[in-house]
Amino acid sequence: MSDKPVDSLTKDEARAELGRLSDLLTKANTAYHGEDAPFISDADYDAAKRRNAAIETRFPDLKRDDSPTDQVGAAPSEAFSKVRHRVRMMSLANAFSEEDISDFDRQVRSFLGVAPDTPLAFTAEPKIDGLSLSLRYEKGKLIEAATRGDGAEGENVTANARTIDDIPVTLTGAPDVLEVRGEVYMSRADFATLNDRQQARGGKTFANPRNAAAGSLRQLDPRITADRPLKFFAYAWGEVSEPLAPTQSAAIERLRDLGFQTNPLTRRVTTPDEMMAHYHAIEAQRATLDYDIDGVVYKVDDLALQQRLGFRSTTPRWAIAHKFPAELAWTQLEAIDIQVGRTGALSPVARLAPVTVGGVVVSNATLHNEDYIAGRDSKGGEIRGGKDIRIGDWVQVYRAGDVIPKVADVDLAKRPEGTEPYAFPTHCPECGSKAIREEGDAVRRCTGGMICPAQAVEKLKHFVSRGAFDIEGLGARQIEMFYHDDQLPIREPADIFTLATRDAENLTKLRNRDGYGEKSAANLFAGIEERRQIPLNRVIFALGIRHVGESAANLLARHYGDWSSFETAMTGATPEGGSAWDELLSIDGIGAVMATSLVTTFQQENERASIDRLAAQLDIQPVEAPRTEGSPVAGKTVVFTGTLEKMTRAEAKARAEALGAKVAGSVSAKTDLLVAGPGAGSKAKKAADLGIEMVDEDGWLDLIKDL
DNA sequence: GTGCCTCGAGTTCC
DNA sequence: CTCGAGGCAC
Numbered sequence: 001m002s003d004k005p006v007d008s009l010t011k012d013e014a015r016a017e018l019g020r021l022s023d024l025l026t027k028a029n030t031a032y033h034g035e036d037a038p039f040i041s042d043a044d045y046d047a048a049k050r051r052n053a054a055i056e057t058r059f060p061d062l063k064r065d066d067s068p069t070d071q072v073g074a075a076p077s078e079a080f081s082k083v084r085h086r087v088r089m090m091s092l093a094n095a096f097s098e099e100d101i102s103d104f105d106r107q108v109r110s111f112l113g114v115a116p117d118t119p120l121a122f123t124a125e126p127k128i129d130g131l132s133l134s135l136r137y138e139k140g141k142l143i144e145a146a147t148r149g150d151g152a153e154g155e156n157v158t159a160n161a162r163t164i165d166d167i168p169v170t171l172t173g174a175p176d177v178l179e180v181r182g183e184v185y186m187s188r189a190d191f192a193t194l195n196d197r198q199q200a201r202g203g204k205t206f207a208n209p210r211n212a213a214a215g216s217l218r219q220l221d222p223r224i225t226a227d228r229p230l231k232f233f234a235y236a237w238g239e240v241s242e243p244l245a246p247t248q249s250a251a252i253e254r255l256r257d258l259g260f261q262t263n264p265l266t267r268r269v270t271t272p273d274e275m276m277a278h279y280h281a282i283e284a285q286r287a288t289l290d291y292d293i294d295g296v297v298y299k300v301d302d303l304a305l306q307q308r309l310g311f312r313s314t315t316p317r318w319a320i321a322h323k324f325p326a327e328l329a330w331t332q333l334e335a336i337d338i339q340v341g342r343t344g345a346l347s348p349v350a351r352l353a354p355v356t357v358g359g360v361v362v363s364n365a366t367l368h369n370e371d372y373i374a375g376r377d378s379k380g381g382e383i384r385g386g387k388d389i390r391i392g393d394w395v396q397v398y399r400a401g402d403v404i405p406k407v408a409d410v411d412l413a414k415r416p417e418g419t420e421p422y423a424f425p426t427h428c429p430e431c432g433s434k435a436i437r438e439e440g441d442a443v444r445r446c447t448g449g450m451i452c453p454a455q456a457v458e459k460l461k462h463f464v465s466r467g468a469f470d471i472e473g474l475g476a477r478q479i480e481m482f483y484h485d486d487q488l489p490i491r492e493p494a495d496i497f498t499l500a501t502r503d504a505e506n507l508t509k510l511r512n513r514d515g516y517g518e519k520s521a522a523n524l525f526a527g528i529e530e531r532r533q534i535p536l537n538r539v540i541f542a543l544g545i546r547h548v549g550e551s552a553a554n555l556l557a558r559h560y561g562d563w564s565s566f567e568t569a570m571t572g573a574t575p576e577g578g579s580a581w582d583e584l585l586s587i588d589g590i591g592a593v594m595a596t597s598l599v600t601t602f603q604q605e606n607e608r609a610s611i612d613r614l615a616a617q618l619d620i621q622p623v624e625a626p627r628t629e630g631s632p633v634a635g636k637t638v639v640f641t642g643t644l645e646k647m648t649r650a651e652a653k654a655r656a657e658a659l660g661a662k663v664a665g666s667v668s669a670k671t672d673l674l675v676a677g678p679g680a681g682s683k684a685k686k687a688a689d690l691g692i693e694m695v696d697e698d699g700w701l702d703l704i705k706d707l
Numbered sequence: 708g709t710g711c712c713t714c715g716a717g718t719t720c721c
Numbered sequence: 722c723t724c725g726a727g728g729c730a731c
Contacts, residue, residue, distance in 0.1 A: 091722095094722085207721090211721075214721085339717085341716070341718095343715095343717090345716075347717060349718080349719095360719095360720070360721085361720090362719080362720085364720090365718095366718050366719075368717090368723090369724095399720095399722095403718095403720075403723095404720090404723070406723085440726095442724085442725065442726090443717095443725090546715090546716090547716095547726085551713080551714060551715085552714080552715085588729095590728090591727060592727090592728095
């Protein structure tokens with residue numbers, strides 16, 4: 001790229017350079033998105049893009065049809081290809097107190113049926129404050145490295161991972177398939193040196209070692225990553241073709257033997273007291289370590305037990321992270337703003353004088369709700385000793401779980417004179433409708449419904465969000481823009497699917513707008529078109545009905561199967577009762593509150609009409625109950641009774657559900673199978689009366705043994 | 708009725 | 722990530 005100042009370019013030079021820049025940026029984009037090695041750095045990419053824009057501003061008539069300025073979503077941060085994890089990368093549940101730790105020990109024992117006095121081993125290791133990485137080795141060769149991402153899908157950073165010294169490129173004596181997981185981090189000393197160097201060069205400095213490690217790993221140019229002093233500790237694994245060892249501690253040793261760095265402060269402990277002792281020992285060393293840690297992780301040592309314990313929706317039952325107390329900071333509360341959510345909830349947000357806490361500058365913090373500001377909890381009890389929060393107050397903030405800033409305390413001694421308790425608004429700041437608090441509800445909600453623009457926009461954002469329609473090129477920012485657009489508005493979900501038709505009829509085309517070009521407009525329309533065909537569960541979730549999230553939407557979709565059955569059921573049911581209502585409540589996981597929310601939504605004329613307009617635009621795919629391949633209990637209703645000797649209730653239930661069965665608590669005509677252990681009483685008798693199939697615990701295990 | 712366990716909703720920062 | 726609420730087992 002030429003260095004000649006934009007101001008002094010002749011028109012011919014400008015035309016030629018726009019061509020070169022367009023070519024360069026297009027190639028760079030392709031390289032980022034595809035398999036090719038990226039060939040220019042973040043900084044060069046940005047510089048080229050800025051120069052391109054500057055030239056276009058000076059010579060608007062030279063702007064090309066394929067101008068890189070119009071390529072929406074080509075930001076470098078979206079540049080890595082996606083990798084689906086074959087074994088999910090879970091997060092960990094957190095513990096903050098000794099009590100949480102003994103709860104964890106108790107829960108594990110009760111799930112497994114291990115008596116309190118029987119020793120149960122755990123590993124305890126420091127929790128490194130970096131970013132997790134999964135390394136896939138096949139036949140001893142590193143073939144792929146991926147970040148955690150959302151746990152299911154991460155980013156491919158293989159080229160960058162290869163440059164890290166602690167990550168072996170080949171392994172000897174490893175299983176054919178081995179996914180090693182661990183933490184990429186930067187030592188404190190290296191972080192300080194890097195920041196000095198960056199500063200000297202006029203580059204950007206990082207707020208903390210964690211950000212520096214994250215920023216370095218996600219460089220588009222692996223040569224930059226190679227230049228950054230990243231390190232890696234291995235502490236877990238994903239897919240393996242053969243077991244590494246019978247225990248967690250032995251598996252970690254095996255990883256060390258294979259050539260990985262493992263943390264030297266890892267210990268084996270057997271009681272909550274020992275866990276606490278090791279926690280305090282590590283905490284005492286924290287300041288002298290050369291890397292940041294934010295707690296201690298405990299894992300059940302025996303891998304067979306880990307497998308029995310299994311997973312909750314996002315976390316394993318066999319591990320927990322014991323976090324160090326959060327860092328605190330004092331600052332002044334400048335204002336309280338009210339945000340309106342998609343359900344109309346009025347949420348107060350604290351605007352703070354910027355303050356550094358936990359290595360990050362914080363200027364906003366959540367204030368939860370009315371009661372939290374007033375110093376009351378939801379049951380009318382006191383929090384912060386009953387101290388209320390006022391504008392102008394000095395407040396103590398911390399980052400809960402090291403992420404979300406919260407206001408913890410108020411310094412009454414520094415309270416300015418003449419302050420008043422904060423008067424929570426009784427009307428929606430966005431639409432002026434009355435905001436009311438229902439009996440027993442902690443939040444105040446705007447009653448404006450679809451009239452309220454804030455609610456409408458938030459609902460639309462939810463509609464296009466990840467678990468819902470997830471339309472490429474139509475994110476929160478675009479929704480905001482289209483909602484306020486007079487030429488081509490999106491005011492309700494159905495409008496999204498008429499966008500292309502309306503654009504075709506309009507005089508001002510989307511492709512001629514700021515921020516859009518021929519290509520990006522076409523991409524958006526294609527992205528929308530792609531989602532016209534969509535599974536029922538996503539549609540139900542996308543509607544954004546209160547209390548109906550992803551999980552409830554799945555249950556409903558599975559139960560009703562197709563859109564017309566679902567809609568007929570929702571419009572036919574009334575909270576007063578009747579067969580449609582009873583059927584709704586019979587779904588495991590759907591209670592009266594969810595049912596009422598669903599039914600009242602479909603009863604409101606305007607909501608109903610809006611939903612109908614949407615459905616008319618879509619090709620909604622039916623959802624089949626998950627056919628668990630070859631499972632003899634798929635779709636069956638199973639009841640466990642009596643004493644189970646080889647597994648606990650919770651375990652039996654989790655296992656049965658994983659095989660597609662529904663587990664009920666009591667025997668009824670709908671029960672398909674009763675698993676009766678010794679001491680089975682009335683349930684066994686009732687099952688016999690109803691002629692329901694019965695097996696004992698061994699019979700059950702035999703039934704599912706091949707799965 | 709009480710006490711788990713999960714899910715849903717709202718939120719921050721880079 | 723956290724809090725509150727919903728659902729369900731005991």
